[in-house]
Amino acid sequence: MTPSAEDAAAGLQYSRVLDAPPELVFDCFTQPGHLTHFWAPKGASAPTTEILVDLRPGGRFETLIVNDATGATYATRSVFLEVHAPDILAWHEEHTGMTVRVTFTALPGGRTLFSLHQSDIPDQVLRPENRAGFATTLDKLSNYLHHLADGAKQ
Amino acid sequence: MESMLKNRPPGSLDAAFAALADPTRRAILTILADGDATVSDLAAPFAMSLPAVSKHLKVLEASGLISRTRNAQFRPCHLERAALDGVGDWIEDHRRVWDERLDKLDQHLAELQGGKEERDDS
Numbered sequence: 001m002t003p004s005a006e007d008a009a010a011g012l013q014y015s016r017v018l019d020a021p022p023e024l025v026f027d028c029f030t031q032p033g034h035l036t037h038f039w040a041p042k043g044a045s046a047p048t049t050e051i052l053v054d055l056r057p058g059g060r061f062e063t064l065i066v067n068d069a070t071g072a073t074y075a076t077r078s079v080f081l082e083v084h085a086p087d088i089l090a091w092h093e094e095h096t097g098m099t100v101r102v103t104f105t106a107l108p109g110g111r112t113l114f115s116l117h118q119s120d121i122p123d124q125v126l127r128p129e130n131r132a133g134f135a136t137t138l139d140k141l142s143n144y145l146h147h148l149a150d151g152a153k154q
Numbered sequence: 155m156e157s158m159l160k161n162r163p164p165g166s167l168d169a170a171f172a173a174l175a176d177p178t179r180r181a182i183l184t185i186l187a188d189g190d191a192t193v194s195d196l197a198a199p200f201a202m203s204l205p206a207v208s209k210h211l212k213v214l215e216a217s218g219l220i221s222r223t224r225n226a227q228f229r230p231c232h233l234e235r236a237a238l239d240g241v242g243d244w245i246e247d248h249r250r251v252w253d254e255r256l257d258k259l260d261q262h263l264a265e266l267q268g269g270k271e272e273r274d275d276s
Contacts, residue, residue, distance in 0.1 A: 012171065012245060014252050020263040027258060038258035041251050116252060119168060 012118040022104035022112045026086035029102065030055050040065045062089050065080055092120075170241050178202070179210050184222060186233035186257065217249035 013079040028034040032051035039046040050064035064144055074097065082090035082101070090101035099120045104114040173179055182196055197207040211231060214220045218237045222229045 004182050014249060018256070018263060018266060024263065024266065025259075028262065034262065037262040038255055040258075041254040042257075052167065073195055114256065118248065119171075 012116075014116040014118070016114045017107065018112045018114050019110075020112060021110045022086040024104050025104050025112045025114065026089065029089055030085075035063065039063055043068050055080065057081060057083055059083075169192055170219055170237060173213050174241070176210070176213075179214055182207075182210060182214065182231075183219060183238070188191060189229040190232045192228040192230050194228075204237055226275040 003137050007126045015133045020028075028038070030053055032048045032053055035051050035053070036046050036048040039051070045066050045068060045111075046063050049063075049065065052060050052062040054060045057080055060082045061076075061080055065074040065076065067073070077094040078091040079094065081091070081093050081099070082088050086104055088101070089102050090099065097120055098118055101117045103113075104133075105115070107113050174183075178200060181200070185191060185196060185199070193204055193207055193211065196211070197204050200207065201262055209221070212222065214231075219234055219241075221232045221234055223232070
């Protein structure tokens with residue numbers, strides 16, 4: 001494997017086919033009125049009024065995630081690095097230190113290949129004291145190595 | 155983008171991901187999951203030269219995923235399970251977040267494109 005291919009594979013790869021054209025998917029990721037519908041994970045919300053999108057390299061990308069059950073909030077604070085509508089969006093997350101780069105590739109039938117690459121992953125997750133109560137199984141190892149293998153082929 | 159991926163410090167999670175990006179190195183880890191092994195033990199199943207395997211082991215060692223005894227003659231390799239667990243936990247957590255996020259996005263896109271025929275392949 002060449003060094004450049006290894007660099008491309010460093011970090012988490014995630015992809016998914018979405019049933020909408022890249023233009024619409026890009027809008028969903030860059031407009032508060034859309035982001036509020038999907039940005040928060042299950043059991044949480046991302047209120048539109050708390051979403052800030054200054055869509056340009058160096059612009060702010062901020063959201064507030066509210067736990068529906070407890071009301072606990074989690075602020076995400078990012079800066080856009082790349083903005084190329086409707087194909088590429090990248091931001092640096094100040095709250096995690098990670099860099100996220102998303103590409104939207106047009107597929108036949110008005111679909112979009114959503115690909116995410118997350119890098120600059122914080123090292124503290126490697127420290128055993130941060131993973132109390134977790135038991136290793138080889139099945140689990142095998143599963144996530146598969147995920148990595150899928151990502152590395154891109 | 156490329157410049158951001160440089161300068162991965164030894165033992166960093168980025169270094170671990172880079173190490174895991176190679177199929178031979180993943181296979182080496184799978185073998186080491188059964189127990190410590192020497193370079194020649196590891197070279198045998200791959201039809202690779204010892205220097206080639208050594209190169210892979212250096213990458214794995216720098217990533218913190220394996221360790222090697224310094225003073226023993228054959229320097230057996232040892233899988234660092236805690237490091238692998240860290241990678242696995244992180245991947246699972248983040249995959250779940252993005253899975254949930256994109257599940258919601260799927261639904262939102264379907265609502266936006268109300269006229270478009272529903273697909274049944276999810």
